[in-house]
Amino acid sequence: MIRENLDDIPDYGLPAGYSIRWYQPGDETYWRRIHLLADKYTNVTPDLFEKEFGTNTEMLAKRQCFLLDSKGSPIGTASAWFGRHSEQSLGRIHWVAILPSEQGKGLAKPLLTTACNRLKDLGHSRAHLTTQTVRVAAINLYLKFGFVPAIVSERARYIWRRLQKHLKYPAHV
DSSP states (O other): OEESOOSSOOOOOOOTTOEEEEOOTTHHHHHHHHHHHHOSSSOOOTTHHHHHHOSOHHHHHHHEEEEEOTTSOEEEEEEEEEOGGGOTTEEEEEEEEEOGGGTTSSOHHHHHHHHHHHHHHTTOOEEEOOOOTTOHHHHHHHHHTTOBOOOOSHHHHHHHHHHGGGOSSOOOO
16 A cells, blocks of 8 residues: 655544653564564564564664553554665555554554654655555555555456455545
8 A cells, every 4th residue: 555645644642541652672572472462464473573674773763663551561563664665755654563452442543643754754755555455454544544555456456446345445446
């Protein structure tokens, strides 16, 4: 999915008791735990974090955020990462997840607001993301935020047309 500009990002604030902070050394453990519990479609291996994000802690501190509960425990994460093909203008919303016990509380919206705003603050003017068609709730969130399907083939168009009946917002395919 793609968002052709990062203007007018929906502005959702966190509910009382929740906060967001940026990556700190050691957060790889929290990231993995969150994804192991929240992502039943991906094999979250011990080396996945380093494979996806590398080891540059200064870069991670600028680009990866964690959603914290009232006790300061990480319960969600999202990254304002680099887009494909080294195109500076294109950023990537990457690896968004919230613990299942915290889902449905309106937390994904402020998490996505934070990640999109960070992309813009870091100089990106457009954003893309990838997801799976079984993640209908996530797709609805991304559509609400102005992301649209990136149709790269007739097969993709067919899949999006079939998916449309399960979506709250039009996908314009």
